[in-house]
Amino acid sequence: MVDKPVRIQDVARAARVSTATVSRALSTPDKLSEETRKAVFEAIRLTGYRVNQAARNLRMQRAGAVLILVPNLSNPFFSQILAGISGVFMETDYSVLIADTRARGADDTRLVDYSLARVDGIISLDGGLRPEIMAEFADRGAGDRMLFACEWVQDTPLPSVRSDNVTGARLAIQHLYDLGHRNIAHVTGPEDNVLTHARRTGMLEQRARLGLPVQEDWIIRGDFSLDSGRDAARRILEMAHRPTAVFCASDQVAFGLISTLTAAGVRVPEDLSVVGFDDIELSEYYVPALTTIRQFRRTLGARAARLLLDRLTGARPDLPDGDVLMVDVELVVRDSTAPPPSGR
Amino acid sequence: MVDKPVRIQDVARAARVSTATVSRALSTPDKLSEETRKAVFEAIRLTGYRVNQAARNLRMQRAGAVLILVPNLSNPFFSQILAGISGVFMETDYSVLIADTRARGADDTRLVDYSLARVDGIISLDGGLRPEIMAEFADRGAGDRMLFACEWVQDTPLPSVRSDNVTGARLAIQHLYDLGHRNIAHVTGPEDNVLTHARRTGMLEQRARLGLPVQEDWIIRGDFSLDSGRDAARRILEMAHRPTAVFCASDQVAFGLISTLTAAGVRVPEDLSVVGFDDIELSEYYVPALTTIRQFRRTLGARAARLLLDRLTGARPDLPDGDVLMVDVELVVRDSTAPPPSGR
DNA sequence: TCCCCGCCTGAAATCGTTTACATGTTTAGC
């Protein structure tokens, strides 16, 4: 039973009004008389009319879609953020497109072209967009229809929604300090990443505040991945003077680390405490359950979506200072942290 | 520098041809003379023309998008499948929309409306769509523009791409048997799920083949989630006569199970072996590293995408029997399985 | 009674493509 699509004209005929009136009934119902409005809605119901987005978009000179740039779609970390974004736009007539910025074939210039020609707005979860790209975006007038969520690009005027990474790192260090740890290592994210920077800064600040020494080789470079956690563990195992605790820049790093340490006979948390960052679903069920910094990823996504939506529809809710919307984080204490082995 | 958008007419003027010719240069370049074609492409390059999808879609009576129905966007299991799908459509002029079928506000009828009015094709990763919904989809002519990936709906004529779940379950049981296990429990997925059914079937078949007894209370109902793994562990801990191995319907279940068992002092794999299903990224780095059945999720997504694309463009590659495209699975042996404790 | 002013509504232009049909120009066949 494939009916041919109902057009606005069919509705108009059924309601004995003009197409203009039907259109108005949908967009500005209060401009119609009670009577006409009812008639139109009845006709819409009867005919089963659905607006044709292509026609609507063409006439309104818009794309009817927003684009989410994800650094790596297969990384589960992003799924909750996407869910948050998606939830907001589901209620609107914008479609949500998702593109993997690091995928094969996603070369840079094509990205910009692809993006701006086809969508009304952009949320980037990728803070690693190269300056040329950012410049190109700016040139093409992405200024008030693009923003960052989770990650962001340094020195861009575009607004961003972020977790309070600095505070998160501080909480982690403070927690370890309170347990009695004084020898704390840190596995960072990738060097050029803004989150890496923020988390390291928070860590160093808190360390300084507490009068803890900074030992250079206890800052181990990683890249948020499981593999880099494994590599960090190997480094630690080789150390003559091992730290008693490690603060990892992501939960995944923590997992890679713990897994490798455990295999080598180092017990967590008895021999070594570990704190992660993110609180992904699995952390609660890791062995041992992971102490970590919780990010409200869904909220973060939803906020970003709402913000973009406001901008697209012209509402311009002024952002707090620096166009940054900060989302709180919290420390979640579980079983991967304990007081250091006695005597250390 | 916000230029007003370049229209096909601007290109036509620049190339001193008609708009029809420009259009043809893009869609059927071989119908033009060498000379004209070159001129048009040069003009396109010069003007920086991008086709307006809205206009194109309107004229061609299509939506220019495909929809992916995901049961739960925040479940990391799906991210790789999405990446596979997304990768394929990135090369085309179809956009990929993603909708969470279980999200708040995604009520059933709206789903169908939303779907068919706005997209050209659908890939559902949700095998739990209710019969009414399926009927509605069928009514609205979704027959040759919808298919399933990963999960599927029983008794639907729609094609599907799936992992070989039955074989996967068999491999798991065989592996445990080879290690010497005779008392094997199983934690299922949700009762109404097709994957649950397939995996249970494979398990029972292999069991029968090996002459293993079926003990009813060793089949524990779960729902693929971490929490259900925890619950299953509690059930097992209460048993007078415990199994020596557990085959879990998903890796997440395995994690929930191991985590809870470990906390209760039961060692994996020394006291109890555990096998999962899926092989998500984390499994390799769990403690202990999880023995599991690997699903090639990205491949699965890509195959489904390619299939849908073929159907949308009219190519009708005949599917093997029953419109099912089966993707192989494989056993990955890691550290969560070992011979049963001696004497059992 | 007449005029003006709101308030609703309708006619028609418009958004940027694609494509059926028309037109003009070669080429091939005899």
Place this chain on the structure above:
DNA sequence: GCTAAACATGTAAACGATTTCAGGCGGGGA
């Protein structure tokens, strides 16, 4: 050398919505 077919291009009509502009109607003030 003539006709028909093949080929290359142009003209103009859609696709289905939104929105400007103008007109009809009724009511209130003078």
